Amino acid sequence: MSTAMATAAVDSAPTELQAFTVTLIIRRFDPEVDEEPRWQDFDVELYGTDRVLDALHKIKWEQDGSLAFRRSCAHGICGSDAMRINGRNRLACKTLIKDLDISQPIYVEAIKGLPLEKDLIVDMEPFFESFRQVQPFLQASSKPKDGKERKQSVEQRERFDDTTKCILCAACTSSCPVFWTDGQYFGPAAIVNAHRFIFDSRDDAAQVRLDILNDKEGVWRCRTTFNCTDACPRGIQVTQAIAEVKQAIMRGKP
């Protein structure tokens, strides 16, 4: 079977895949040398099936080893390589070259609103700090029936299913114009993760989280611009989740 697949790949490769030169303009910043970030362009040979992450790898491995960026799994799960690609927050490992307009250079820069450390790497600590503040862990004070487990119906699980998908890549929070100017704002990702537990039938601390988010810098700073929903690489309806938390605060319960 593997031989058959290999042959098929060889047969189709010359006709389907055609390499082309793509220009990437990357916002570089080396804190030891640069006063200000600067744009640097690279020409890379790529296939349409390559991703922006492959382009960054090619640059790092073949042209300029000093290029710094984060990535781990490279398959859209770990959430390490969120960056601003052509002005939009995307995961580099999920953005295919064929989906971009390669007649123009591709602009790649670090996500906004968090302190820039080097090239495409930002300090994620403020992001994780607001994540911690919403207490993103299950808190059950009741004893489960029969001393075994807390059962949940399909509907009860469905209620918060969308917000369980978050991979904490910070694409949403760093696309939020309110977060750009006000670092105190919790940001979409923290609210999404609060939503995941507020609407969980097994959790008993919803009231505490609603209280935290009912703050001056909480959900009321959201301006419903939908930047976060557009940026989410997991397709979470972030703005809707925030609106549901707002409604829960007004009701006084989830």
Next chain:
Amino acid sequence: MTTSTATIARPTRRRGINWEKWGWIYMRVSGVILVVLIFGHLFTNLMTGEGIKAIDFAFVGGKLSDPFWQWWDVAMLWLALIHGANGMRTIVNDYVSSRSVNLALKWALLVSTVLLIVLGTLVVFTFDPCPVVAPGSEHLLASFCGAL
């Protein structure tokens, strides 16, 4: 180690009115009411009767001497000005990072809003299209005042 569930202490939030929350609710509620008030205003002024040709000093004077339209206009004035000022306040909060400029702009917003609301309310309730004038100055009055 004990088996009790660990709970992080309930965060202390200052008590009192949550202005951000009420501001947010105000925007929603006043927005819905304003849609009715503004389109009602436009409809009676522009669509009914003679339409736009009917609008002159007498038309406005007539409307402002009717308590129904007085309250309609005052409601529109208050709701729209506070709605607009609160919207501007959120924009200032979102985009002006300098503390002093931020504060100055918000004070300017507050002063201008209060001023416009006070003046507007005063005009709506005290407007008299045919005031008492000194003898000899009657020609300054609107033409329909003589009939009254």
